[in-house]
Amino acid sequence: MTTHDNDAFKPIATVDLAIFSLSPAGLSVLLVRRANAPFAGDRALPGGWVHIDEDADLEAAARRVLKEKTGVETPYLEQLQTTGSRSRDPRGWSISIVYIALLSADAVAKRQDLMAEEAEWRPIEGEGVGLSLAFDHASLLKEALARIRGKVEYSSLPGHLLPVRFTLSELQSVYETLLGRKLDKSAFRKRMAEADFLEPVEGEMRRASNRPAQMFRLKDAQSLVLFDRRI
C-alpha cells in the first residue's frame, strides 16, 4: 500500500446552486446563460469557484454566489450532494458541491433589480426545465427536485417559498402545488399546529371580499422543521 499524503490530488471544484422560487407558473428555478467555454451559450445552474481568500467555508461560497446572482442574502440554504467524476467537465476531473436555496416570494420581487443580467427564472415541468443544460446540471436539477418533493411530505419546506407573511390557505395551496394533490383542510391545519413552526402575526389579517384570514410567519426563516408523520 502506498501513501499519497504528499501527492495531494487537486480537482477543479465549484459550488453550484439550484435556486427555487414560486412564480405564477408554479415552482421555478434560476438559470444562467454561460458566457465562456465549455458549454458557452448553454443554460446552467448558477455557480462559481470557491474563492480561497474570500470564502471561509463552502456555505459562505454558496451564499456569495447566491447574492451575486439574486441580491438575496438570507435564504433557506441546504447542501444537496457532491458529484465528482472524470467525465463531467471536459477540462478534467472535477467536483461540484450542489446547494439548494429557497427564496421567499417577496424577496424575489424586491430584489428584481439586483438580479444578475444573465439570470432568468424557468418554470419546472416534470423532472426538469425542458431545456438541455450544461455539464451534468440537468441531472443535478433532477436530484434537487427529488429532494424538495420528498421533503414537502414531512417538513415545513413550502413555507420558505411564500412571502414573509401568509395565510394558512396560501400555505396549503403551496403544499398542494408541490405535491400535486389536494389536502384536507382540517387535517392540514392540525398538522401545522402540531409541527409548531408558525406564529400568528398579531392584529394582521388578510382582507378580501370574504371572511378575513389570520396571517402567519415562520418562527425561523432559516431552518426547516421536520414533522413526526407525513402531511
Added chain:
Amino acid sequence: MTTHDNDAFKPIATVDLAIFSLSPAGLSVLLVRRANAPFAGDRALPGGWVHIDEDADLEAAARRVLKEKTGVETPYLEQLQTTGSRSRDPRGWSISIVYIALLSADAVAKRQDLMAEEAEWRPIEGEGVGLSLAFDHASLLKEALARIRGKVEYSSLPGHLLPVRFTLSELQSVYETLLGRKLDKSAFRKRMAEADFLEPVEGEMRRASNRPAQMFRLKDAQSLVLFDRRI
C-alpha cells in the same frame, strides 16, 4: 463582477468514510491511526485522496478506500455531506466528501484478515467514540450518527448491519439497539411486511432449543427502503 473561469480554485480534496458495523458492544465505527502529519498518531476516519488516474468518480474513490481498509467490496454506501473550509486542515483550504458505509456482520467476520493493519473497530458511545479525532472528524462522525439514527425510524437501514440471513427477532433487536427503546413485536412484524424489503429464505430456519424461526434476507443488499410511517 469578475469572471473566474480561468482562475480555477483547486482545494485539497479527500474522500472520508464513516464505516459502521455491529460488534458485541453495539454499533461500532472503523478508525485508523494516522501515520503522518498533520495529526500524526491520532485516530481518524479512514479516507484518502481521489486518484485522478484510477477513480472514475467520487463513489469509486470511496469504494476503493473501503476495500483497502476492510477488504469488503459490496457494502451499503451513501454520501453524507461535504465539508470544506479554510481552517479544517492546517495545510490549507480543504474539502472532505464524507460517505457512510454499513457492513454486514458476516462480511466483517470473513474479511478480518484483509482488514488494514492500522484500522480498528471502536464502539459508539453517545454522540461519538470517546476519543479525540484528527481534523474535524469528531464532528463528521457526529453528523453520520445523526443521519443513521434518523433513518432507523423510517427505513430498512438496520437490515444492512446484520448477516446476509437473519430472523425477524434478530432484526427487531437491532432496531431496538439503534433506537434505544423496545418495540412491540406484532407492530414490528406488520411494518416489515408492509415495507416489503425482506424475502424469506425458503427451507431455512434458525434452530435452537426452542421453536425454529424463519430466516430472511434483504431483497436488495445495496439500497435502503423508506417506510410510509415511522416504525
Added chain:
DNA sequence: CAGTGTTAGTGTAAATATTCAACTAAGTTA
C-alpha cells in the same frame, strides 16, 4: 339592510391504526 357569494375556520361520525397483552406453536432439555 336583507340576501348572496366566497373564503376562513371548526366539529363530528365512521374508518383505520396503534397498543398492550394474552394466546397458540414448535422445538429442546430434563
Added chain:
DNA sequence: TAACTTAGTTGAATATTTACACTAACACTG
C-alpha cells in the same frame, strides 16, 4: 411427558385519521 424458551398470531381497548358537513365573517348587490 412436563417444563422451558422463543416464534409467531390474535383480539379488545384506545387513539388517530379521514371525509365531509357545518358555522363564521366579511364584501357586494339590489
